[in-house]
Every structure is written in C-alpha cells, then in structure tokens.
Amino acid sequence: MPEDKLRSEIEKLRDELRSFAPEDHDSREKLKELLGDLELKLERPDDEEHHHSLLRIVKDAIAHFETEHPRATAILNDIMVTLSNMGI
Numbered sequence: 889m890p891e892d893k894l895r896s897e898i899e900k901l902r903d904e905l906r907s908f909a910p911e912d913h914d915s916r917e918k919l920k921e922l923l924g925d926l927e928l929k930l931e932r933p934d935d936e937e938h939h940h941s942l943l944r945i946v947k948d949a950i951a952h953f954e955t956e957h958p959r960a961t962a963i964l965n966d967i968m969v970t971l972s973n974m975g976i
Contacts (some may be wrong), residue, residue: 891930897967898908898926904960915957922949926967929976939976946971 904921925945928938946968953960 893970900963
C-alpha cells in the first residue's frame with residue numbers, strides 16, 4: 889500500500905534529520921517543514937490543492953539537500969516515486 893510506503897519513508901527522513909548537525913539550522917528547519925507537509929498528506933489524502941504544492945515542495949527540498957545531504961536526497965527521491973504511485 890503506497891500510504892504505508894510513504895509512512896516508512898517519512899520515518900527514514902526523521903532518522904536522517906537526527907543526523908544533521910545542530911548548526912545546520914536552515915536545513916533542519918526546511919526538513920521539519922517538509923515532514924509536516926508529508927504528514928498532512930497522510931492526514932488529508934483527498935486534499936488535491938495540497939498534493940500539487942507537495943510535489944513542488946519535495947522537488948525544492950531535493951535541490952536544496954542534494955549537495956550536502958545525499959542520504960536525505962535519496963529518501964526524498966523515493967518519496968517522489970511513492971507520491972507518483974499514489975497518483976500525485
């Protein structure tokens with residue numbers, strides 16, 4: 889089930905967030921916001937407006953993290969695939 893896969897990826901992303909350096913405040917905050925948006929997707933699966941903005945947010949996060957946080961980027965890419973499988 890795609891929702892279960894998304895939950896699993898969210899947990900991986902939470903684990904990755906714990907590995908971010910405390911002084912990497914901007915990246916930590918950006919990832920926390922993204923986690924909130926992903927959780928909102930699970931809470932409100934029929935919110936089409938949120939779905940469209942969620943894709944943009946994930947793509948922006950991938951661009952932000954790809955250089956300094958390759959593991960977070962890999963997880964975000966998996967999330968993009970999962971969202972696509974959910975029809976988003």
